[in-house]
Amino acid sequence: MSKERKGLKRELQQLSPPDELEAQRRVWPVVRGAFEGREPVSWHRRNVRPLALAAAAVVVGAAALSAPGRAFVGDVRDAIGEDAPAPKPKRVLASLPTGGTLLVNSPRGPWIVQPDGSRRLLGRYWEGSWSPRAQHVIVTRAREITAVKPNGVIRWTIGRPRRITGARWSPDGFRVAYLTGTELRVVAGDGTGDKVLRNRVATTPPAWRPGANHQLVFGTVDGQIALAQTDTGVTRWRAPVGEAARQLVWSEDGQRLLALGERYLRIFDAKGTELGVLGLPLGPSGAAFVRKSHRFVLIRWQPATGRSELVLMDAESERGEERSLFSAAGEFETLAVSPNGRWLLVGWVGADQWLFLRLDALRVRAVSNIAEQFGGPRRDRPLSAHFPSSVSWCCPASP
Amino acid sequence: MAAPSREERAWVRGAQSGSASALEALFREHWPRAHRAAYLVVQDGAAAEDIAQEAFLAAVRNLDRFDRRRPFGPWLHRIVVNRAIDWARARALRREAGEPLFGEWDGDTEDNVSLGNPIPEDIAGGLRSLSPEHRAVVVLRYLLDYTPGEIAELLDLPRGTVNSRLRRGLDHLEEIIDRRRP
Numbered sequence A: 001m002s003k004e005r006k007g008l009k010r011e012l013q014q015l016s017p018p019d020e021l022e023a024q025r026r027v028w029p030v031v032r033g034a035f036e037g038r039e040p041v042s043w044h045r046r047n048v049r050p051l052a053l054a055a056a057a058v059v060v061g062a063a064a065l066s067a068p069g070r071a072f073v074g075d076v077r078d079a080i081g082e083d084a085p086a087p088k089p090k091r092v093l094a095s096l097p098t099g100g101t102l103l104v105n106s107p108r109g110p111w112i113v114q115p116d117g118s119r120r121l122l123g124r125y126w127e128g129s130w131s132p133r134a135q136h137v138i139v140t141r142a143r144e145i146t147a148v149k150p151n152g153v154i155r156w157t158i159g160r161p162r163r164i165t166g167a168r169w170s171p172d173g174f175r176v177a178y179l180t181g182t183e184l185r186v187v188a189g190d191g192t193g194d195k196v197l198r199n200r201v202a203t204t205p206p207a208w209r210p211g212a213n214h215q216l217v218f219g220t221v222d223g224q225i226a227l228a229q230t231d232t233g234v235t236r237w238r239a240p241v242g243e244a245a246r247q248l249v250w251s252e253d254g255q256r257l258l259a260l261g262e263r264y265l266r267i268f269d270a271k272g273t274e275l276g277v278l279g280l281p282l283g284p285s286g287a288a289f290v291r292k293s294h295r296f297v298l299i300r301w302q303p304a305t306g307r308s309e310l311v312l313m314d315a316e317s318e319r320g321e322e323r324s325l326f327s328a329a330g331e332f333e334t335l336a337v338s339p340n341g342r343w344l345l346v347g348w349v350g351a352d353q354w355l356f357l358r359l360d361a362l363r364v365r366a367v368s369n370i371a372e373q374f375g376g377p378r379r380d381r382p383l384s385a386h387f388p389s390s391v392s393w394c395c396p397a398s399p
Numbered sequence B: 001m002a003a004p005s006r007e008e009r010a011w012v013r014g015a016q017s018g019s020a021s022a023l024e025a026l027f028r029e030h031w032p033r034a035h036r037a038a039y040l041v042v043q044d045g046a047a048a049e050d051i052a053q054e055a056f057l058a059a060v061r062n063l064d065r066f067d068r069r070r071p072f073g074p075w076l077h078r079i080v081v082n083r084a085i086d087w088a089r090a091r092a093l094r095r096e097a098g099e100p101l102f103g104e105w106d107g108d109t110e111d112n113v114s115l116g117n118p119i120p121e122d123i124a125g126g127l128r129s130l131s132p133e134h135r136a137v138v139v140l141r142y143l144l145d146y147t148p149g150e151i152a153e154l155l156d157l158p159r160g161t162v163n164s165r166l167r168r169g170l171d172h173l174e175e176i177i178d179r180r181r182p
Helices: A003-014 A019-039 A043-064 A068-078 A370-377 B005-015 B021-040 B045-061 B072-093 B123-128 B133-142 B148-155 B159-180
Strands: A101-106 A111-112 A119-121 A126-130 A137-141 A144-148 A154-159 A164-169 A173-178 A185-187 A195-198 A213-220 A224-230 A235-240 A243-248 A256-261 A264-269 A274-279 A285-288 A295-302 A307-314 A323-329 A332-337 A345-348 A353-358 A361-370 A390-394
Touching: A003 B123, A003 B133, A003 B159, A019 A224, A019 B021, A019 B045, A101 A126, A101 A370, A111 A137, A119 A224, A126 A164, A126 A390, A137 A164, A137 A173, A144 A164, A144 A173, A195 A224, A213 A243, A243 A285, A256 A285, A256 B005, A264 B148, A264 B159, A285 A332, A295 A332, A307 A345, A323 A345, A323 A353, A345 A390, B005 B021, B021 B045, B045 B072, B072 B133, B072 B148, B123 B159, B133 B148, B133 B159, B148 B159
Parallel strands: A332 A390
Antiparallel strands: A101 A111, A101 A390, A111 A119, A126 A137, A137 A144, A144 A154, A164 A173, A173 A185, A185 A195, A213 A224, A224 A235, A243 A256, A256 A264, A264 A274, A285 A295, A295 A307, A307 A323, A332 A345, A345 A353, A353 A361
């Protein structure tokens, strides 16, 4: 090894995590608890079972090669399910289970997916968001924000000196809010009147309050969220949330707000009063309100088991009983509710699937190969780098 | 990869048979490097602790399936580094305001090493200015001492990609060392 590389090695070895020994002391009881909670496997089971399974696999494999064998294997798989109630997935998204149009943000750019499954890549943009009636999509790429029609025709573009993210169209269509650097800016829906609303904001995408006159909630760099009237610039309330929120979600009537952070979920009413807080483990999460309701679906990661769970909760001070809708090994990352409120789209990253859950009848449909359909060939990158990062399902009728 | 030491094989065998003290020995042996590797890739103390903890929990869950003729470290490091890369990529997409601009990685090109960004003066800053994928190969090579071939196996990457990431990452970091040299 050259002298320079030895120097580099020495310097790397001197970089240590803060609180290194304390971290070790904190983690060992957790690991030991998981170890003591597992079911030990005997030598006989550990060694004989794989051999028996291998022998059985040879027999079943041979049987499955025949036509009756294939049918039998399919029946068994349907009857048992690999992770009940996950169904056998379809390989291609040939249709949506109900009406509406999807806007899918993928590493290749935003896609528009029609109910018959046909899809169109809008262009080499980094992120897109619907206008309220799906007549336009607001897209961003590097330092530009652009309004395009779903057929790709550009209506207007604005350039800024710093990277643009988090663009969102107001529910009445007359305003667009976006982030650039540490500024939160607002522009009219026709691309005119671009102005700064606030400085020193967090990178949390802002969220327009439904049913209100241009009220926008956003995160600040000092660990708060704030609601402002964008035409007058007046702040209506501020509330502390600690570390920056990742996602801000309003209920359809604009009376409940969820602030989802890396380790918490906070529930607020329209006046900024905190109704409740829920601690979350570090990991994938997401939340979406059920239509015409204060109930919401939360993705909850379970680090001890490596599973994700979808839980239905009430956004009230008394949250009532949680209802577990679905759970599976691996990470869920995307939630989108259909315009009629009956279906929930869930991105199951580890399985490379989208699940469509019927909320009122406990039915599940699954489509696999999502990363390849939207992110292109995987090459040598991990699956998560190709899986769509977000989906929105347009457009609910006005409440 | 080197075969496990006799001592390590005994710890794995003991842990598989239910011995908490054997598991503790494995934990004490492997935690510091796993934690440090996660920290160097994600550059966030709390996240590194969570990632290393989750890797150990995954190891505990799969302990019965582990082949004790193989070394424990690479098995653990594969989990740690892949999770750390995923976390760092997700973090880059929702970068908090106020963090240094260098280090921002847009994911557009395979070998983006934030070319054209200002070069920071220390190794920690230099690492931060690499993409998570580049940080991972540098950490595996120079903190955990894996060969490029072993890194390719751990990360499921072609050997050429590992070499290219190592070369670009090291060129960048060595420039920092050179600049400090009197």
